[in-house]
Amino acid sequence: MRLTYIAFVLLGLFWGSNFLYMKMATQYITASQITLLRILSGFLPLLAFALQKRVLTRSQFHCVGHFAVMAVVATAYYYYYAIVKGTALLPSGAAGILGGSIAMFTTIATLLFLRSEKLNGMMAGGVLLGFCGIALIARPWEVLGRTIDICGVLWMLSATSILGVSYVYVRRFLAPYNLPPLALATWQTGLALVVLLLLTDTTGIQNILQDWHATAGVVVGLGVLGTGTAFLLYYYLLQELGAVAASGATYVTPIVALSISWIAGEPVGILEIGAVLLVIASIAMLQIGRQRAQRGSVGISAIIPAKGI
Template sequence: MILTYAAFVVLGLIWGSNFIYMKWAAALISPEQIVLLRVFFGFLPLASAAWHKGVINRSQARHLPHFLVMAVVATAFYYFAIVKGTALLPSGIAGVLGGSIALFTAIFSLLLLRTEKLNGLMAAGVVLGFAGIALIARPWEGTANPINHAGVVWMLTGSIILGLSYVYVRRFLAPLNLPPLALATWQVGLALLILLLLTNLAGIGQILQDWRAAMGVVVGLGILGTGTAFLIYYFLLQELGAVAASGATYITPTVALLIGWAAGEKVGIFEVAAVVLILASIAMLQIGRQRAGRERLRAGK
């Protein structure tokens, strides 16, 4: 059990540190190139684990259309959106907005899945989540606001896309009962092929001008932030279940904000309040969904 909770904390730290790595790399190479490198180095540990466990087979190829949707939307475009957003925002702010994934997942689950029903606690969680986002964007400040609104839009677009992808997985992929490691390997591997075809490689070598940025992309974003994070997450799914495993999102915004503050980014009362509201929103959504699940079970008896 100690190993399980250590893995839980490590996953939150890995996810929370991703934003500073993206910020460093964005000063040297394009967002598309960052995503390509991230996916390439993230695919290596996934492919190695999938080969070792023997979870990939030819029969899975008939599900290729679903794998392609996840590769394009939930990997290539999602990673591109958060890199674009992080390039325009302080890394800590980007990390806080990245914590809104749970909010949009809950909203789309309620709208698109018949099994999900809204209760009062979940509704309050949605309101708190949007209040946290508003404290980050602060549109009422107009041109005096130092936060780049285009960056906010990119981050929220990424969160919306990933929230929709979770609903897609529950609707179309979960019923297939494929090993999660197989799904992740197909998803990341196909995304890598797409990115290799579409990415302009001119100037990608500039990342080597800064060893810190280079190691951040290769090790931080790729090997740890993509490949290892997938492996840890699926380990936690087996040990703790989906709801508990997703609780690593509690750690991510806080870690991102603390790293940004340590790197010299300004952290004020609005940013701290936004973290509190978003974390409270995640907690209320999860507890509300658990209550709704128990009520469905009682109603079915």
């Protein structure tokens, strides 16, 4: 049990620190280049573990089309490109808090597109609290002298909303195959790497080497730890605790992101603190609400949050 708690805390730390690493790297290379380096560094440990566990099989080739859709939408665009673009324009703590809205947009997408999903009061309250938390970060009342870049907020929200829609795609097209989460993540990440190798302009990518902190942040922090190792930890927690408890690491992520932002000298005030509390409360209410609405159902949603921070 002690190992389980350690894995839980480490997962929250790895996810929460990602935003600062992204912020550092954007000073030297583009968002797409950061995405490429991150996926490359994260894919290697995933592939090694997947091969060791023998979860990749020939029978999975008939799902390659669905894997490709998830690779482009839920991996290359969401987690890696849009999140980097948003983080480049925002304080890392604010970006981390907005990243916590994944659960809210996932709930909205499932209610809109899946007939089996039913809204209850707890879920409605969770969505409302989530939007209130987003509002405290976006500060729509600031017309002149804005302190938060609204484009950064929109990039972050586009990422989390796209991820919510991708959850529906998984439920509709991949859930019936009952694939191991590790296999799905490896296919997604590997195909996303292929797409990025073909599309990314690597001109100037060596500029990241000017700062070894930024280089280590992308390769080790974002890639090896924040992507590859984070998923392995999540996979372990799924086995030990189950999907609902394992996804509780998303509570830790906004707190870690805001704490690191404060330590790094970024401004953290009452609005940011209020926002993180609202987002955490939103996650809790949505999880409780969905448990009540789906008692006895199999939670393939556990696959998605592992790619989500």
